[in-house]
Amino acid sequence: MLFADVAATSAAVAATSGRKAKIDLLAATLRGFSPAEAEPGAAFLAGELRRRQTGVGWASLTQVPPPAEQPTLTVTDVAEAVDRLAAVSGAGSQARRRQELHALFGAATAAEQLLLRGLFTGEVRQGALAGILADAVAKAAGIEPATVRRALLLSGDLAVVAAAALTGGAPALAEFSVQVGRPLAPMLAQAAATVEEALAVTGTPAMADVKLDGVRVQVHKSGDEVAIFSRSLDDITGRLPDIVTVVRALPQAELVLDGEAIAFDPAGRPMPFQVTASLAATRTGADSGLSAYFFDLLRVDGENLIDEPGHRRWHALAETVPAPMVIGRTPVGSAEAATDAFAQAVRAGHEGLVLKAVDAPYDVGRRGGAWVKVKPRHTLDLVVLAVEWGHGRRKGWLSNLHLGARDPRTGGFVMLGKTFKGLTDEMLRWQTERFQRLAVDKGDWVVTVRPEQVVEIAFDGVQTSPRYPGGVALRFARVLRYRDDKKAGEADTIDDVLRIKDGAGPNG
Structure with a gap:
């Protein structure tokens, strides 16, 4: 497929306000991808590159060749050019990267250059959010949208799911599950102004977790191998060596844990988020200065727990992780009890509470009503x-x-x-x-x-x-x-x- 067709679809989706119309436009283009084009093509439609680091930023894009008159680039041409840009390193890399970038932009029409700029800068503004594109994949492949969404939430990679759906259908998507070493999109919490409002959503009894103002971490363990992923599914293992050491020492052979990493001052008060984020961004020696607190267990020794009710996952977590590594949590059966827990959390310097429905499964990647956060406003x-x-x-x-x-x-x-x-x-x-x-x-x-x-x-x-x-x-x-x-x-x-x-x- 010509990259111009992808650019035209992106522009048409940006100019369209209706969800159904966006899905129809995307599905029509998805159907046209060859098996080799499905993964990079779906990523382009999502406004993403398959390579996170290309060395191309705003400054590199200020002086590119004028656009071509006629489209000649294919989806594969663009994907391969991005791979080459990401691989450039060593002496003379700046010149080689400029040459590669100019060759790509020189072969692109004006519409293609517009999309390429958005892809390289991460600012494709077309309104094709992950949920819309997932539904478009389902329509293009003739699969139930719920099947696509579940595979997406388990893999965290829309392009991979799209390629599997378009080439292998529902059976290919059924193979997606919680796997150690492959991060999955974290469950999210919606917001409420008060604990009463939150409990009206979660119901009672509920679990009241302290809301830490830290860095979300998903920790995977397989034997002595430990990997840590951020909320955006980036691998941040090398930045948190002390957390790696602590988790490696746990006796279980396999673990997938969900939690937060946070820094405390000498008095035991949580440090501002900026301090935690800064510590998580740079490794200093063998100690990042951060502590991990876990609030969910998604897999343990071959057993997947995401479909189990919250109370069972939390019981398994308490049996797996030492108590000092478990988030502060309090069962609450009334608004009064939740209000007390909220006040204690705020007094301790934390953001507030996350109130959680005790019978809900781990709703991967979704912001449903099972978890509701309450913070002082x-x-x-x-x-x-x-x-x-x-x-x-x-x-x-x-x-x-x-x-x-x-x-x-x-x-x-x-x-x-x-x-x-x-x-x-x-x-x-x-x-x-x-x-x-x-x-x-x-x-x-x-x-x-x-x-x-x-x-x-x-x-x-x-x-x-x-x-x-x-x-x-x-x-x-x-x-x-x-x-x-x-x-x-x-x-x-x-x-x-x-x-x-x-x-x-x-x-x-």
Whole structure:
């Protein structure tokens, strides 16, 4: 298949808002792949390259040859070019990589170059999320969508699942199971504002797990071999040698454990996420400075447990892992008990709780109602400083907000980050009109506005950030509502933000 056909499908999917229409477009293209093209082609449709490290970034893409007039590249041509780019190393590698990249882009049409840029930068904005593409694979292969989703969740690799489905059908997908050494997409938790709201979803009794602000780790053991994978299924084994040592010492021959790695200060309080993430990113000697706490057991000595109810998996975990390595957890039968557990977790410096349904299986890769997280919610009234034009289904609307806190010393505003989370279609329409009226500079990408509009923002915390002038940024910021009842001079200040970072709250 020509790579131009993939590019055309990607563009058509980006211009289409309906889920069914997206699935139809993707399925038609998937059916056209040869067996050899199925895996890389599915990855391209998902907006991904099969190689995570290619040495190609934004700087490399600023000076590429003009596009070709006619399409000649095949899916296989592009896949092989990416493989060659990823393999470039040693003396003269920069020149060889540039030559390879220019050869690829020089053979690509304008539409193909657009998709290639998105693939290399990880910014293909077409709205073809994993769930949509999984359903498209099911339609193309004539398989039940649930069968494809389960195989995807067990393998964590959509392209591999697509290739298996397109070439081997349902029998090929039935071979996917929990395998030691192959990471699977982790079960996720939805969010609730209160423990009462969470228990309404999970039911009672429930298990209340302390929510650590750490790095999600999935640990696989086979004999003396131990591998550790991140939430995004990257292999981070080499960064956590002390956790490898601890798990290797466990007596079981086979294990697949789900948990968190986190750093504590000398007083036993959890360190900020940035500290944990930094320690997990670089290995120092034989000790990463992180401790692992496990909350689920997915396989032990040849037995898969993901379809077992939570209480059985947790009992097996308690029998497998020493108590100090198990997450802090409390059975709760009422909102009062859950509220007490929540308060204790927050006082200890943790993020909150994850309330879990005791009879639910491990729902690989899904954010269902079996796990519900509850965290203290911070809010601030901030001022919109600029807005970015949206992509995909938000194309034509002003979307991503630049948020600023008031600086009482200068009368100006300190930028704290950006967000488009929480915006409804109605809000997008309203703010597109509003901010064009407030615009002082209408760039092609960013519209700078008069700092007049106050917006209420919810967020999970404040972290250090050299990226912004105030040295801090909001974590997981999302829009709650616009505050037309407030003027910019009444917005919260950078001092309020710093007090939250220091744990004092906005009013000290």
